[in-house]
Amino acid sequence: MNAKSSAGASPAPVLAGEAPTLPTGATPLIRLQGITKTYGQGQAEFQALRGVDLTVDSGEFVAVMGPSGSGKSTVMNILGCLDVPSSGAYQFFGTHVERLSRPQRALLRRHYLGFVFQGFNLLARTSAQENVELPLLYRGESAAARHAAARAALAQVGLEGRERNTPAELSGGQQQRVAIARAIVTRPSVLLADEPTGNLDSTTSHEIMDLIAQLNRELGITVLMVTHEQEMAAYARRVVLFKDGLVESDFSPPPPGEGPGERERLLRTPLASIPSPPAPLMKPLPFGIPGGEGSFEVVGATSREGAA
Ligand SMILES: Nc1ncnc2c1ncn2[C@@H]1O[C@H](COP(=O)(O)OP(=O)(O)O)[C@@H](O)[C@H]1O
Numbered sequence: 001m002n003a004k005s006s007a008g009a010s011p012a013p014v015l016a017g018e019a020p021t022l023p024t025g026a027t028p029l030i031r032l033q034g035i036t037k038t039y040g041q042g043q044a045e046f047q048a049l050r051g052v053d054l055t056v057d058s059g060e061f062v063a064v065m066g067p068s069g070s071g072k073s074t075v076m077n078i079l080g081c082l083d084v085p086s087s088g089a090y091q092f093f094g095t096h097v098e099r100l101s102r103p104q105r106a107l108l109r110r111h112y113l114g115f116v117f118q119g120f121n122l123l124a125r126t127s128a129q130e131n132v133e134l135p136l137l138y139r140g141e142s143a144a145a146r147h148a149a150a151r152a153a154l155a156q157v158g159l160e161g162r163e164r165n166t167p168a169e170l171s172g173g174q175q176q177r178v179a180i181a182r183a184i185v186t187r188p189s190v191l192l193a194d195e196p197t198g199n200l201d202s203t204t205s206h207e208i209m210d211l212i213a214q215l216n217r218e219l220g221i222t223v224l225m226v227t228h229e230q231e232m233a234a235y236a237r238r239v240v241l242f243k244d245g246l247v248e249s250d251f252s253p254p255p256p257g258e259g260p261g262e263r264e265r266l267l268r269t270p271l272a273s274i275p276s277p278p279a280p281l282m283k284p285l286p287f288g289i290p291g292g293e294g295s296f297e298v299v300g301a302t303s304r305e306g307a308a
């Protein structure tokens, strides 16, 4: 199948069951090349990113670590189209994001990217259901589609029956679950999480990490997550370490417990008991890229109906 086969097609309706198809070629989901970011001017000028190169493939779960001030949030904001780099190239499934207009970047954000922050960032005095519906409202979805998708997303994060609760009526962990539901209700290809467990106790942090790992594993959502905690980074299969605005190291730690014994155990495990990853869906991007590489489609998010 050709990655450009449905160029110009209208955007996929929320939760529509499209035919699954696999990524074509070797186009990575995310490619950053020589990304710099300078804040301020003159005396106050500060270079937060000094030439970041990073490639992330569809389906990866990446932990971003590094000291405070090393540029982790800056790079997440650029990846999430919340901010633009000062120089360098950002390609999202082959399309140069830095060549997109502001409205086009907003579209890319609304259709492909989901965010989770340390502080949850929910609207107060607004029900869980309405918080989760918000991204669909921005996208102009009908009320019926919004209600159904938000209920499914809340069920997906284990909050069935909490739809009417406001943030004040929910625990920290439950509030973060609402935020995760809001992030995945649009079926994003990528979940960007900036210290998602930073405000949570250890037990709740592990519950949230289990949920994020499940979204990665079962829905095929690519995850980039900033964390200070080694224990939380252990959920990822790759750790990218930032230092002074640069990627200092990039490695894949062996899974916990892996060794000769673990290998034996895995070899003895019947294949049928190992869940296979879901086939990713292609979603057409709702605009063509003038001067770019044509319209493109992105792989990663899968339909949630089956899992909800
Ligand atoms: N809007 C801004 N204006 C000026 N400096 C900023 C701004 N945002 C971040 N910085 C600076 O850029 C550096 C990197 O910040 P950040 O990406 O938030 O680091 P991290 O998330 O790794 O702690 C820090 O020194 C920070 O003070």
Ligand SMILES: [Mg+2]
Binding pocket: 072, 073, 074, 194
């Ligand atoms: Mg930060």
